[in-house]
Structure formats: C-alpha cells, structure tokens
Amino acid sequence: MTAEQFVPSDGDLAALAKAAAHCEGCELYRDATQTVFGHGNEHARYVLVGEQPGDQEDKRGLPFVGPAGALLDRALAEAGIDPAETYVTNAVKHFRWKSAPDRGKRRIHEKPGTTHINACRPWLLAELSRLRPKVIVLLGATAGQSLFGSGFRVGKSRGVPVDWQPPEGSGPGAKAVATVHPSAVLRAPDRDTAYAGLLADLRTCAELAGRLD
Known part of the structure; x- marks a missing residue:
C-alpha cells in the first residue's frame, strides 16, 4: 500500500496539503x-x-520547528540562502515513534523504514512537480533514498551536485545535493566540525543555485 491513491492528480500545494491530511498510505497515520x-x-x-517530523513537528503540524530546525535556519543564513526562497518538507509525513517506559510519556523517534519511505514517495514527488526548484537539498539518508533508491548513502554523495530526473510527465529535473540532517549535527560528539560540514554543503547549494540562474 502507498499514498498514491490519496494524492490528487491536479491542484496546487494547498490542495495537496489538504488531501495529505487524510492520508492512510501506511500505518504511521494511526499513531x-x-x-x-x-x-x-x-x-x-x-x-x-x-x-520525518519529530515530536514538536507532529504536535504543531509544521516541519523543522524543533531544535534541528533552529540549527538549520542558522546554517541557511550563514550559507547565504534566503529562507524566503526555500520550501521545507520531509520524505515521510507522519511521525514514527516508540514509547519508553522508563521515560514517562516521552515519545522516542524511530527511523522510518523502507516501506514508509516508499509509501510516502508520491507526496514528495507531487510537491516537487508543483515547486520545480533549482536545487533539492537532501538532509540525510532517508531523503536521499526517497529520490534515488534504497542504495543511496550520504557518505558517498554528500556535497556533490547530481542530476535528479522525476518520473516521466511530472515536471523538469533539478540538481540535488546531499548533506547530513541537522539532528545528526546536534548528536555529533564534535558538533562544531559537524556543523562546519553542513554549512559547507549548504554553501555549495547556494553557489549552484547562482550558476543555474
């Protein structure tokens, strides 16, 4: 089962968002x-x-509004990318989590599986077909696997612009650049070095967009 049957064939981003609110393309919607x-x-x-959304994103209904989002905003500003020229989303649209009995009511992030990535891919493709961006920034392996398949690895591809071609008939291609997810920076033992790497990749994206103008 995938989200395909829930994705409208036409309409703008607002129409997509409205339809996505009722998506039952995988079991994650239940929790x-x-x-x-x-x-x-x-x-x-x-x-x-x-x-995918985190705990705060799941509660507020917006992507990247937690600590990782704050770090991403800082990095974008330092890289010279105007937030007004961006659109942020996730490969998977529902929060996958597990409870931890020793941590009260806290919901613990659980990485989405391949079935969840595949099920939600139609939403991401629909967004990209409406947006038609110059540059797609892949924040982490899940994002890369959503567009390039399960064999995608950030470590092999990060910081290097590659061509991405959408399925036939769904719009023009774009340049994609992979980097780490901001949450990985927050978890890194050496946060300064991890942040510097993220910043360098975002600067590559900014320079690439300038060349594509």
Whole structure:
C-alpha cells in the first residue's frame, strides 16, 4: 500500500496539503497526531527534504520547528540562502515513534523504514512537480533514498551536485545535493566540525543555485 491513491492528480500545494491530511498510505497515520506537510515558498529555488517530523513537528503540524530546525535556519543564513526562497518538507509525513517506559510519556523517534519511505514517495514527488526548484537539498539518508533508491548513502554523495530526473510527465529535473540532517549535527560528539560540514554543503547549494540562474 502507498499514498498514491490519496494524492490528487491536479491542484496546487494547498490542495495537496489538504488531501495529505487524510492520508492512510501506511500505518504511521494511526499513531501520529497529524500529517506534517511541507511549508514555504511555492516558487522556491531550494527545496530542503528531511527525514520525518519529530515530536514538536507532529504536535504543531509544521516541519523543522524543533531544535534541528533552529540549527538549520542558522546554517541557511550563514550559507547565504534566503529562507524566503526555500520550501521545507520531509520524505515521510507522519511521525514514527516508540514509547519508553522508563521515560514517562516521552515519545522516542524511530527511523522510518523502507516501506514508509516508499509509501510516502508520491507526496514528495507531487510537491516537487508543483515547486520545480533549482536545487533539492537532501538532509540525510532517508531523503536521499526517497529520490534515488534504497542504495543511496550520504557518505558517498554528500556535497556533490547530481542530476535528479522525476518520473516521466511530472515536471523538469533539478540538481540535488546531499548533506547530513541537522539532528545528526546536534548528536555529533564534535558538533562544531559537524556543523562546519553542513554549512559547507549548504554553501555549495547556494553557489549552484547562482550558476543555474
């Protein structure tokens, strides 16, 4: 089962978001508070794709509004990328989590599986077909696997612009650049070095977008 049957064949981003609120393309909708769809400029030069909503995103209904989002905003500003020219979304639109009996009511992030990535891919493709960005920023392995398949590895591809071609008939291609997810920076033993790597990759994206103008 995938989200394909829930994705409207036409309509703008607002129509997609409205339809996504009722998606039951995989089992994750059962335990999530709500669908967390993409948000930002419908004429964005950059589309930033993360993994899935976190606890705060699930509660608020917006992507990248937690600690990882704050770090990403800082890095974008330092890289010279105007937030007004971005659209942020996730490869998977529902929060996958597990409870931890020794941590009270806290919900613990659980990485989405291949079935979840595949099930939700139609939503991401639909977003990209409406947006038609110049640069797609892949924040982590899940984002890369959503567009390039299960064999994608950030370590082999990060910081290097590659061509991405959508399925036939769904719009023009774009340049994609992979980097680490901001949450990986927050978890890194050497956060300064990890942040510097993220920043360098985002600067590559900014330079690439300038060349594509």
